[in-house]
Amino acid sequence: MQPRTTSQLATPALLIDLDALNGNLRTMSLRHPGTKLRPHTKAHKCTNLANLQSQYGHKTFTCATPREIIGMAAAGVGQDYLLANEVVDPNRLSALAKVSQSARVTLAVDSETTVMAAARAGLRDVLIDVNVGLPRCGIAPALAGQLADFARTQKLNVHGVMGYEGHLMMIDGHEKRKQRVAESMQLLARAAQDVGGEIISAGGTGTFDLHDETCINELQAGSYALMDTHYAKLNLPFDQSCFVLGTVISKSTDWLVIDVGLKSLGMDHGNPSVQGFDVMFCSDEHTTLAPKKDSVNINVSVGDKLRVIPAHIDPTMSMHELAFLVRGDEVIDSWPIDLRGW
Ligand SMILES: Cc1ncc(COP(=O)(O)O)c(C=O)c1O
Incomplete structure (x- = not known):
């Protein structure tokens, strides 16, 4: 039986607040309408959510894994996918080539090896991935043209460039971030x-609002839809719409324990947050919480449910099979997180 309220959910359970999600999608689509935004599916890994993004006018998507593209195409969401990542596995590239018979699949390449792997697998469309300062994938800017020429000799269509400025996302101060x-x-x-x-x-x-005067013609944002405490530090106009619901399973004089821990939360950006509590620490299956001094929430009992706000949304999503859509405490629907895996 489908649970009707969050109190009926087995925990840990991933919740998506539908109104907050719609608000975030609306805000972003007003700022970057249609193909100006290529929403990144890696942040949610959910075709239902991507479908909602497409209802806000976005038909082109960014993906991080072949699995995300294959799943998006199978679900019929979008017709134009950019794999913003390097792939050399011939089986995965062949699977992408199959998708490219009925949809546009553009692959990021940053070396002759990735170009040749794409060409060999039968892929036709590539972007040159350029290093813009993040020590990750991407060719040095001065060598990008040469690689594009090489790709053309391999009969590939070179559609342009991408460059991910991930090292600048959290630069403190709007003006400083804009400058960088x-x-x-x-x-x-x-x-x-x-x-x-x-x-x-x-x-x-x-950096969603820092590109008005840069050269780009599409933005690859993903986290804006669901948000996390990391991005909340930037005071962006996006609300937290995703939570991990936990149950209080133990209570001591000075703390209480919920059944949400490292195995249901992405922790690389630090501890999660719970309104009214300080997070003492997280372990595999537990988070230990101390009520804040001025908190009104101290009357929580064993068996009660609390919402945890993840510090990093992307890895959190990939730990859950299902998300429950909620409005307040009412459960409206559930969406599979169906783009997980590689
Ligand atoms: C290639 C690429 N583009 C864009 C993004 C933007 O994602 P977000 O909106 O979460 O900052 C990421 C995130 O890691 C990424 O790896």
């Missing part, structure tokens, strides 16, 4: 000139 983003995007602009093509793709939630 502008500098980083100059590297991408230079590469775009050498590479040619129609796409200049970059950005994320933390």
Whole structure:
């Protein structure tokens, strides 16, 4: 039987507040309408959520894994997918080539090896992934044009460039962040000139409002839909819409324990938050909470339920099979987190 209220849910349970989610999607779609936003599916891994994003006008998507593209295509959500990541596995590339017979699949490449792997698998469309300062994937800007020429000799269509400025998302201070983003995007602009093509793709939630004067023509944001405590520090106009519901399973004089721990929360950005409590620590299956001094929540009993706000949304989503859509404490629907895996 489908639970009707959050009190009936077995925990840990992933909750998505539908009104907050819609608010976030609306805010972003007003700022970056249609193809100006290429929503990143890695942040939620859920075709139902991607479908809602498409109802806000976005038909092009960014993906981080072949599985995300294959799942999106199978669900019929979107017709144009960018794999913003390098892949050399021939089986996965062949699976992507199959999808590319009925949808646009563009693969990021940053070396001759990734170009040849794409061509060999029968993929036709690539973007040159450019290093704009984050020590991760991406070719040096000065070499991007050369790689594009090489890709063309392999009969690949080079559609442009991407460059992810992930190292700048959390720079403190709006103006300082804007300045650093502008500098980083100059590297991408230079590469775009050498590479040619129609796409200049970059950005994320933390830089969603810093690209008005940069060269990019599409933003790859993902976290904005669900949010986390990490991004909440930037005071962005997006509300927390995702929570992990836990049950109080033990109570002592000075603390209480809920059944949400490391195995149901992405922890690489630090401890999660629970309104009214200080998080003492998290362990595999538990989080230990101390009531804040001025808290009105201290009357919590064993068996009660509390909402935990994740510190990092992407890995949190990939730990859950299902998300329950809620309005207040009413459970409206459930969505499978069906794009997990690689
Ligand atoms: C390639 C790429 N583009 C864009 C993003 C933006 O994501 P977010 O909106 O979560 O900042 C990420 C996040 O890691 C990414 O890896």
